[in-house]
Amino acid sequence: MCIHRKSYREDSISVQARLPIARLSSGKEIETMTTSPEVxxxxxxxxxxxxxxxxxxxxxxxxxxxxxxxxxxxxxxxxxxxxxxxxxxxxxxxxxxxxxxxxxxxxxxxxxxxxxxxxxxxxxxxxxxxxxxxxxxxxxxxxxxxxxxxxxxxxxxxxxxxxxxx
Structure with missing residues (x-):
């Protein structure tokens, strides 16, 4: 099980693992929880x-x-x-x-x-x-x-x- 942090920028998308916060290009943060098994x-x-x-x-x-x-x-x-x-x-x-x-x-x-x-x-x-x-x-x-x-x-x-x- 893993929790993801997704950070979005206007020009690209990057994924950082194991943190439950996403930051939109506007600077607003939202929670994104993923608890499915990873393979x-x-x-x-x-x-x-x-x-x-x-x-x-x-x-x-x-x-x-x-x-x-x-x-x-x-x-x-x-x-x-x-x-x-x-x-x-x-x-x-x-x-x-x-x-x-x-x-x-x-x-x-x-x-x-x-x-x-x-x-x-x-x-x-x-x-x-x-x-x-x-x-x-x-x-x-x-x-x-x-x-x-x-x-x-x-x-x-x-x-x-x-x-x-x-």
């Missing part, structure tokens, strides 16, 4: 991945955020800690002159597909999904049908967060 992660591939095989999980090994500790950077799997509505994001950048066919997979069922590839360049693809997940669901990003030779490190990311618990 969020963001991870990226730290170095280029090569020789990936069909159905192999792409491991996003460098954690940026892991609120709730539900993403395992050693396996590449997000284990849903509680039922709810989640937003998931995956971005894959292929190596130069390569293609990567991948997908977001929940409990061995493909729910989104990404195609990253280009001739004489890097290719990028992003998938964004809003899904109802149950506690214990396993979510990952996998190579789909054919071997791939190169997932570019640093630019390839996987993220999710809980929008609303059930």
């Amino acid at each position: 969020a992660f963001s991870a990226r591939v730290s170095k280029h991945l090569t020789d990936l095989q069909p159905q192999q999980i792409i491991i996003f090994d460098q954690l940026i955020t892991n609120v709730g500790s539900a993403y395992d950077p050693s396996s590449g799997v997000f284990t849903c800690p509680l039922s709810g509505t989640y937003q998931l994001f995956a971005t894959i950048l292929s190596g130069f002159n390569n293609k990567v066919e991948s997908g977001i997979v929940v409990n061995d069922i493909e729910v989104a597909r990404l195609y990253s590839g280009a001739q004489h360049a890097h290719g990028s693809s992003t998938a964004v999904m809003i899904l109802l997940l149950e506690k214990g669901d396993l979510v990952s990003v996998r190579v789909l049908y054919q071997p791939t030779s190169h997932v570019h490190g640093v630019y390839s990311t996987f993220s999710a967060y809980l929008l609303k618990p059930l």
Whole structure:
């Protein structure tokens, strides 16, 4: 459980965690209490991945955020800690002159597909999904049908967060 402080400025919005006051651009303060559980992660591939095989999980090994500790950077799997509505994001950048066919997979069922590839360049693809997940669901990003030779490190990311618990 977490309480947020949201401060609003005319030119941007910033969020500061754990304080229950919001200040509007007019200077007026209002209370904003949020007491829903927090689940969020963001991870990226730290170095280029090569020789990936069909159905192999792409491991996003460098954690940026892991609120709730539900993403395992050693396996590449997000284990849903509680039922709810989640937003998931995956971005894959292929190596130069390569293609990567991948997908977001929940409990061995493909729910989104990404195609990253280009001739004489890097290719990028992003998938964004809003899904109802149950506690214990396993979510990952996998190579789909054919071997791939190169997932570019640093630019390839996987993220999710809980929008609303059930």
